[in-house]
Amino acid sequence: MNSYQIQEAPEVFDVVIVGSGAGGGMAAYQLSKAGAKVCLLEAGGYYDPADPKYITQLKNPWESPRRGASTTRPFGDFDAAWGGWQLEGEPYSAAPGTEFHWFRSRMLGGRTNHWGRISLRFGPDDFRRGSMTGIGDDWPITYDDVSPYYDKVDKLIGIFGSKEGLRNEPDGHFLPPPKPRLHELMLKKAGKNLGIPVIPSRLAILTKAINNERGQCFYCSQCGRACQAYADFSSSSCLCKPAVKTGNTRLINGAMVREVLTDQKTGLCTGVSYVDTATLQERTVRAKIVVVAASACESARLLLNSKSARFPNGLANSSGVIGKYLNDSTGASRSAFVPALMNRKRYNEDGVGGMHVYTPWWMDNKKLDFPRGYHIEYGGGMGMPSYGFGMGIQGMNGKYAYGDGKTQPSGGYGSRLKEDVRRFYGAYVGMAGRGEPIPLESNYCEIDPNNVDKYGIPTLRFHYKWSENEVKQAKHMQDTFEQIIHEMGGIALGSKPGKEQNYGLEAPGKIIHEIGTVRMGNDPKKSALNSFMQGHDVKNLFVVDAAPFVTQGDKNVTWTILAMSMRTSDYIIDEVKKKNL
Amino acid sequence: MKRRDTLKSIALGSLGMATVPSTDLIAAPPEKPLVVPGGRQKTEAIRDAKLMAEKFFTPHELKTMTVLCDIILPADEKSGSASQAGVPAFIEFMVKDQPVHQIPLRGGLAWLDNESRKRFSKKFVEITKAQQIEIVDDIAYPEQAKPQFSQGVAFFNKMRDMTLTGFYTTRMGFTDLGYVGNTPNNWEGVPEEVLKQYGLSYE
Ligand SMILES: Cc1cc2nc3c(=O)[nH]c(=O)nc-3n(C[C@H](O)[C@H](O)[C@H](O)COP(=O)(O)OP(=O)(O)OC[C@H]3O[C@@H](n4cnc5c(N)ncnc54)[C@H](O)[C@@H]3O)c2cc1C
Ligand code: SF4
Numbered sequence: 001m002n003s004y005q006i007q008e009a010p011e012v013f014d015v016v017i018v019g020s021g022a023g024g025g026m027a028a029y030q031l032s033k034a035g036a037k038v039c040l041l042e043a044g045g046y047y048d049p050a051d052p053k054y055i056t057q058l059k060n061p062w063e064s065p066r067r068g069a070s071t072t073r074p075f076g077d078f079d080a081a082w083g084g085w086q087l088e089g090e091p092y093s094a095a096p097g098t099e100f101h102w103f104r105s106r107m108l109g110g111r112t113n114h115w116g117r118i119s120l121r122f123g124p125d126d127f128r129r130g131s132m133t134g135i136g137d138d139w140p141i142t143y144d145d146v147s148p149y150y151d152k153v154d155k156l157i158g159i160f161g162s163k164e165g166l167r168n169e170p171d172g173h174f175l176p177p178p179k180p181r182l183h184e185l186m187l188k189k190a191g192k193n194l195g196i197p198v199i200p201s202r203l204a205i206l207t208k209a210i211n212n213e214r215g216q217c218f219y220c221s222q223c224g225r226a227c228q229a230y231a232d233f234s235s236s237s238c239l240c241k242p243a244v245k246t247g248n249t250r251l252i253n254g255a256m257v258r259e260v261l262t263d264q265k266t267g268l269c270t271g272v273s274y275v276d277t278a279t280l281q282e283r284t285v286r287a288k289i290v291v292v293a294a295s296a297c298e299s300a301r302l303l304l305n306s307k308s309a310r311f312p313n314g315l316a317n318s319s320g321v322i323g324k325y326l327n328d329s330t331g332a333s334r335s336a337f338v339p340a341l342m343n344r345k346r347y348n349e350d351g352v353g354g355m356h357v358y359t360p361w362w363m364d365n366k367k368l369d370f371p372r373g374y375h376i377e378y379g380g381g382m383g384m385p386s387y388g389f390g391m392g393i394q395g396m397n398g399k400y401a402y403g404d405g406k407t408q409p410s411g412g413y414g415s416r417l418k419e420d421v422r423r424f425y426g427a428y429v430g431m432a433g434r435g436e437p438i439p440l441e442s443n444y445c446e447i448d449p450n451n452v453d454k455y456g457i458p459t460l461r462f463h464y465k466w467s468e469n470e471v472k473q474a475k476h477m478q479d480t481f482e483q484i485i486h487e488m489g490g491i492a493l494g495s496k497p498g499k500e501q502n503y504g505l506e507a508p509g510k511i512i513h514e515i516g517t518v519r520m521g522n523d524p525k526k527s528a529l530n531s532f533m534q535g536h537d538v539k540n541l542f543v544v545d546a547a548p549f550v551t552q553g554d555k556n557v558t559w560t561i562l563a564m565s566m567r568t569s570d571y572i573i574d575e576v577k578k579k580n581l
Numbered sequence: 582m583k584r585r586d587t588l589k590s591i592a593l594g595s596l597g598m599a600t601v602p603s604t605d606l607i608a609a610p611p612e613k614p615l616v617v618p619g620g621r622q623k624t625e626a627i628r629d630a631k632l633m634a635e636k637f638f639t640p641h642e643l644k645t646m647t648v649l650c651d652i653i654l655p656a657d658e659k660s661g662s663a664s665q666a667g668v669p670a671f672i673e674f675m676v677k678d679q680p681v682h683q684i685p686l687r688g689g690l691a692w693l694d695n696e697s698r699k700r701f702s703k704k705f706v707e708i709t710k711a712q713q714i715e716i717v718d719d720i721a722y723p724e725q726a727k728p729q730f731s732q733g734v735a736f737f738n739k740m741r742d743m744t745l746t747g748f749y750t751t752r753m754g755f756t757d758l759g760y761v762g763n764t765p766n767n768w769e770g771v772p773e774e775v776l777k778q779y780g781l782s783y784e
Contacts, residue, residue, distance in 0.1 A: 052619045053619055053620075054619070054620060055619055055620055056619075056620035058763060058764070058765075059620065060752070060755075060763060061750035061751075062750060062751050062752065063618075065629055065632075065633065065671075065674045065678070066674065066675060066678050066679075067671065067746065067747070067750040068750070069675070069678070069679070071678050071679055072625050072628065078620065082622060088624075178768050179768070179769070179770035179771070179783060180770075180771075180783075181771065182771045182775060182779065182781070185771065185776075185779075185781045185783075186779070186781070189781065218765035218766065218767070219765075219766050219767065219768040220762075220763065220764070220765065221762065222763075340779070344775075345772070345774075345775050345778070346759035346760070346761060347761065347771075347772055347775070348761050348762045348764070348766050348768075349762065349771075350762040350763065350766070350768070351768045352768070382760065382762070383762075384760060384762055384763050385746075385749040385750050385754065385755070385758065385760065386750060387746055387750065388746060389745070389746050389749045389750060390742070390745030390746050390748075390749050391742040391745065391746055392742065393741065393742075393745060394723055394738060394741065398724065409722045409724060409725050410722065410723060410724050411721050411722045411723050411724070411737075411738070411741070412721050412722060413652050413653045413654075413717060413721050413741065414652070414653070414654075414655060415655060415657045417653065417654060417741070417745065418654065418657060418659065418660065418757060421745065421749060421757075421758065422757070422758060422759070425758055425759075
C-alpha cells in the first residue's frame, strides 16, 4: 500500500487496473479472487472510513468551523469526497456555447465513498430502447446477459428493496427496506391517489449484516460521509480492501496513469505508464491485460491520449467513436412546504442515508411527447441542521399564524424567530426527477489541443447541449411535482421554472451519471469495444466503468457498472483459461 | 465489524472525541506543527489554520455585530442568545471562508452606524436599546420597509440568515430545536401516536 517503496515494478502482472471506483474495484476483487496477479493503480490517496484519520460520520456541525458549508467540498465539509467540480491543477474546458460539469473524486474507491447508494438495475427495455422507439441505439447485449450478474452483485454487496413484480424494474435479492418516514408516508398516499407508484427505495445499505467484515446499518442518515461500520457499499471498503487481502492485488495510490503502452508490432497493450503524484516520478507497470476504469470521461481521455504510430487516433479508436455519445442523466427538482407537518412531534427520524421510498418510471412514452422516462427521488424530514439551516425564514414566517392564531409581518427578530424555526422544522419535502437522455454523437469530449494538467497530461474539452427531448421530459417532471405537492396538501416553493429556464433542467454533468464515451457494440466501425467491453482493435484492453454503456436508462448506473465489470472479469478469466488472452 | 462492536467503538471513539472540537486543534499558533483534524485533508487543514489566524472584523465591528445578533436571537426561557452560542465568532470565520460575505456585512455595519449617527449622533452600539430597536424596526420587515431602507433590509436579512444558521448548528441550537438524531439507533418507523395523529398507517 505504500507507493514510495516501489521504484520500478519488476514483475509482469496478469492484469493492471486503472482506477479503484465501482468498475475498477469490482474487477480487482473478481480477478484477484480468481487468482490473477493484479496491480491496482489509483490516482488518489488511501481512504478508509473506519480509520479515525478519515472519519467524518457522526460529527456534529460545530466540529466544522464552517458548520458543514460547501466551501471546499461541494457536498459539504463532512462529505467523503476528495475532489469536486474542480480539481486543483487538473482543469477541463467546454467549447463555447456548450456546457459540461465534471465531478471527480481522487481517492481509493473514487466516487463510491460518497455516492447516493441508489442502486437500480436496468430492466429488459433499457437494453433495447433504440429498436423499441426508433430513436437512439440498442445495447449489443440483453437483460438476460446481465441479470445473473445483477444477482451476484446483490448478494455480494447487499441491497435493500421490495419485491414489486414491475416488468422494467426487475426485483433483486433484497434485504428488508426501512419503513417510510412520515413525509414519505404522505408522499405514498398522494401517489396512490394520483396513480403514481411510490415504493420502497433500493439502496446499497445493509439493513441486515451479510458477513463478518461489514456491520449493520445504525441509521445515522450519513452514507455520504461513508460508513465506519462498512454498512453501505463503497468500492474502497467492500472491494479494494478484500482484493488486497487476497494477497493477489498490489494497490498503488497516488498513481496517475498517463498512457496505456502498446507493442507496435503486435498491437497489444504491454502495461501503463503513470506519474507518482507525490514525487512526480514516471513509472511503468507491465501487465498482460490492461483494464481501464478511471470513470467514463477519464477513461476516454486516457485512451485518446494513448496515441502511437499504430494507433494515431488513440488506443482502440479506429472507429473514431471514443469521446462521442457522452451523456448524463437529466435532472430537475422542486421543493414544497407541508403545513400539516408544522409543529411536529420530535423523534429521531434520521433513517438510512437517503430516501426510503422512490417513484420508478410509471408511464408509457408512446403516449407522451418525449421518448424516455425518469424516476423521482424524494427528500425531507427532521434532518440534522448544518450551514444554511434557517436561512430565508423571512420568505415563510409572515404567511402562517402563530400559536395565538395571529400572523406577524414577515422577517422580524427576537424570540419569534426561535418559534419559527421550531414550527417549520421538518415540514418540507423535496423531489428530484432523474431521467434518461438520448445519447447523441454531437455530445462529446475530446482532447483539448491547447491544454495540459499539472502532470503534463492533455486535458478534456467538452461539447454538450441538451435536445428538445430532454427539455420536454423536464417539463413533464415539473408538472408531476406540482401534482404530487398539491395532492399531499403542500405548497410548492419558489416559482415553477418555465420554458426560458428549460423547465429547471440541470446543466449537463450536474447529475454525475456521465456515461457512453467508449461505446460498446457489435460493429467495430461504430464502436470501440465488443459486447464484453473488450477492445475491437486491441484484444487485451478492457474498459469496465460506464464509458462502454450505450444508454443509461432512467436508472442510476452504478449497479450496472458493478454487474458489467463482474461480467467482463469472468470473461477475462474464461478467455485466459481458453488461452485466447 | 459486528454491529454491536460498531456501536461500542463509536461510543468510545467519535462521540468521545466530539468533546474536543476540531476547531480548537487547528486554531493552534502557526509556529506549532499543524494538526490535521480527523476527517480533513491536509490542504484543508492548512487553509483552515490560515483563516483562523487572520482577523477580518475590527473589535468595533464585532461588538456591533454581537448586539445585532442578540437582538435577532435573544435568550428566552428555552435557550440562550446568539452570542452565548458563539454566533459572532462563527460569522467572523465565515466571511474569511467565503469572502463574498465581506463587503455586504462590513458595509452593512457601516450603513447601520451611519444611520445611527444621522438619527442620534452616535454609533449603533452607543445608543439606547430603544433607539437600536427603532432602527432595526425599519429594516427587519422586508415587505413593509420603506424604499429608502432597502440596503438596510438586505443587510438585516443576511444577518438574520447568518445568526440563525450559526445558532442552530450548535449544541444549544440542537437542544432548542429538539433535534435528537446523529446517534446510532434502530429505525423502526414513525411512532404509533404520530401515525395516529396524521391518520396514516403502515398497512
Ligand atoms: C454525490 C454523488 C451521488 C451519486 N449518487 C449515485 C447514486 O445514488 N446511484 C448511482 O448509481 N450513482 C451515483 N453516483 C455516481 C457514482 O458515484 C458513479 O457512477 C460511480 O462512482 C462511477 O464509478 P467509476 O468506477 O466509473 O468511477 P469513479 O467512482 O469516479 O472512480 C474512478 C477512479 O479512478 C481514478 N482515476 C481517474 N483517472 C485516473 C488515472 N488516469 N490514473 C489512475 N486513476 C485514475 C479516480 O481517482 C477514481 O478513484 C453519484 C455520484 C456522486 C458524486
Ligand atoms: S445510514 Fe447506515 S449505512 Fe449509512 S452511514 Fe449511517 S449507519 Fe452507515
